[in-house]
Amino acid sequence: MQKFQIVKKPAYAIESVDNALQLILLLQERDALRVNEAAERLGVAPSTAHRLLATLLYRGFALQDESRRYTAGPALRGVTRQGRLQEVVSTALPQLEELASAVGETVNLVARFGTSVRFIASVESAQLLRVGDRSGTVLPARLSSGGKAILATLDGEALHQLYSGRVAQLAGDHLSADELGALQEELARVRAKGYALNLGRTExxxxxxxxxxxxxxxxxxxxVSLSAPRSRAEALDRPDTLAALRGCCDTIAASLEAVQLAGPH
Structure with missing residues (x-):
C-alpha cells in the first residue's frame, strides 16, 4: 500500500504569507491573473490583493502586461523559458573565472528583478586585500554598477513605470520627478560610456x-561587474580593464544565446 502524508494548514499560519504563497501557485497555474480574480480567490479586498501582487512584482515573482494583468515572473520561470537560473550561472562561469584571472579583481554576475539586482554568482580575486563573494546580495539597481548598466538599456517609458508607477509607491521605490530626472541623466551618461561606476555608493x-x-x-x-577596494578604484576605469569586461559580457551573451538562455521571458 502506498504511504502518503496529509499536510494540514498549521494553526500558526501567517495569513499574509499564506495568501502570497497561494498567489504564487495561481501565477504558476494560469496564463494571467487580474487583481479582482486574485481577491475573489483569496477572499480578501481588492486593495489587499493588489498589495500582495505588487510585492510579488517587486521581488520578481510576477510581471505585469499591457492589460494590467499579472503573469509569472522571472523568479518563477527560473528567469528564462528555456532553462533555469543555475544553467545561466553555469554557462557564464568560465568567462567570469577568466575575467577574474585577467584583471585580478572579484567578478560578479548580477540579474535585475524589478528595481533590485541580485548577485547570482561571484568569482573572488586572489589578492590578499579583496572584495569577498557577493552571491546572494541584493542591492538597489539604481545605485549598483551592474544595476545602472542594466537600467541604461531601458527606455524612458520603462524607467518611468518602474520608478513612478503605483507598484513603485507600494514597494517604497517611488522617485520624485527631480529624482527620476537625475537618474535618467546619470543613465544617459552610462549609456554613452557603455559602463557604470559605483564608488562607495552602496558600501x-x-x-x-x-x-x-x-x-x-x-x-x-x-x-557583469568588477568589485575592488576603494584603494584600487582607478584600476577599474582603465581602458584595458574595461575592454576585458566588455569582452566577457559579449562572450557570455553569445554563450547564452547558443543554449537559448539569452532572454528573460
Missing part, C-alpha cells in the same frame, strides 16, 4: 564597475 569601502550583458531587443537583464 563606502568598495568600488565597482559594471557592463550590461547584451540581450535581444536591447533590454538587458544581466550585467
Amino acid at each position: 563606502p569601502d568598495i568600488a565597482a564597475v559594471g557592463v550590461a550583458v547584451p540581450a535581444p531587443a536591447q533590454r538587458s537583464w544581466l550585467a
Whole structure:
C-alpha cells in the first residue's frame, strides 16, 4: 500500500504569507491573473490583493502586461523559458573565472528583478586585500554598477513605470520627478560610456564597475561587474580593464544565446 502524508494548514499560519504563497501557485497555474480574480480567490479586498501582487512584482515573482494583468515572473520561470537560473550561472562561469584571472579583481554576475539586482554568482580575486563573494546580495539597481548598466538599456517609458508607477509607491521605490530626472541623466551618461561606476555608493569601502550583458531587443537583464577596494578604484576605469569586461559580457551573451538562455521571458 502506498504511504502518503496529509499536510494540514498549521494553526500558526501567517495569513499574509499564506495568501502570497497561494498567489504564487495561481501565477504558476494560469496564463494571467487580474487583481479582482486574485481577491475573489483569496477572499480578501481588492486593495489587499493588489498589495500582495505588487510585492510579488517587486521581488520578481510576477510581471505585469499591457492589460494590467499579472503573469509569472522571472523568479518563477527560473528567469528564462528555456532553462533555469543555475544553467545561466553555469554557462557564464568560465568567462567570469577568466575575467577574474585577467584583471585580478572579484567578478560578479548580477540579474535585475524589478528595481533590485541580485548577485547570482561571484568569482573572488586572489589578492590578499579583496572584495569577498557577493552571491546572494541584493542591492538597489539604481545605485549598483551592474544595476545602472542594466537600467541604461531601458527606455524612458520603462524607467518611468518602474520608478513612478503605483507598484513603485507600494514597494517604497517611488522617485520624485527631480529624482527620476537625475537618474535618467546619470543613465544617459552610462549609456554613452557603455559602463557604470559605483564608488562607495552602496558600501563606502568598495568600488565597482559594471557592463550590461547584451540581450535581444536591447533590454538587458544581466550585467557583469568588477568589485575592488576603494584603494584600487582607478584600476577599474582603465581602458584595458574595461575592454576585458566588455569582452566577457559579449562572450557570455553569445554563450547564452547558443543554449537559448539569452532572454528573460
